Amino acid sequence: MAKYIDGFVIVVPKDKTEEYRKMAEGGRDSWMKHGALEYYECRGDDLVTQEMGGNKAREFPEMTGADENQTVWFSFIIFKSKEHRDEVNAKVMNEMAEMMAENKNFSMPFEMKQMAYGGFQVEVEG
Numbered sequence: 707m708a709k710y711i712d713g714f715v716i717v718v719p720k721d722k723t724e725e726y727r728k729m730a731e732g733g734r735d736s737w738m739k740h741g742a743l744e745y746y747e748c749r750g751d752d753l754v755t756q757e758m759g760g761n762k763a764r765e766f767p768e769m770t771g772a773d774e775n776q777t778v779w780f781s782f783i784i785f786k787s788k789e790h791r792d793e794v795n796a797k798v799m800n801e802m803a804e805m806m807a808e809n810k811n812f813s814m815p816f817e818m819k820q821m822a823y824g825g826f827q828v829e830v831e832g
Contacts, residue, residue: 709743709828710788712795714781717772717820723749725815730781733798740797743784750778770820791825 718726730747737745755763766778785791806812 708787709831710785710791711826711828712783712785712791713824713826714779715766715770715822716779716781716816717770717776718749718779718816719776721775722815723777726779729815736798736801737783737794740801741785741790741794743786745783747779747781750780753778770822772820788825788827 716726727747734745734747750766753766755765766772766780767776770778772778783791785794
């Protein structure tokens with residue numbers, strides 16, 4: 707069965723890690739309640755790449771512009787299909803809009819300009 711994944715790379719200030727974790731837990735609860743198959747929020751732990759055959763991959767902190775006071779998170783949500791993703795995300799976005807309307811002081815604990823997002827069709831699965 708083909709699956710679909712929404713993937714995110716997010717830069718979070720180290721002093722806002724707990725605030726982001728709490729927001730991510732709320733996101734997890736919402737996405738899972740509305741039908742996502744799996745939900746992951748992963749904080750960068752080993753982001754220094756090794757040279758392989760004379761080549762070195764680009765590192766996440768360099769790619770995202772993260773500095774020593776920031777952490778890089780890799781996050782992804784798994785769905786049955788792109789259509790399923792669209793259905794679930796519509797419900798989650800409605801729930802988030804209601805929450806933000808109720809909490810006028812809400813602010814993201816990261817800079818949106820340092821976030822990357824995309825939808826991915828699973829091609830190989832193990």
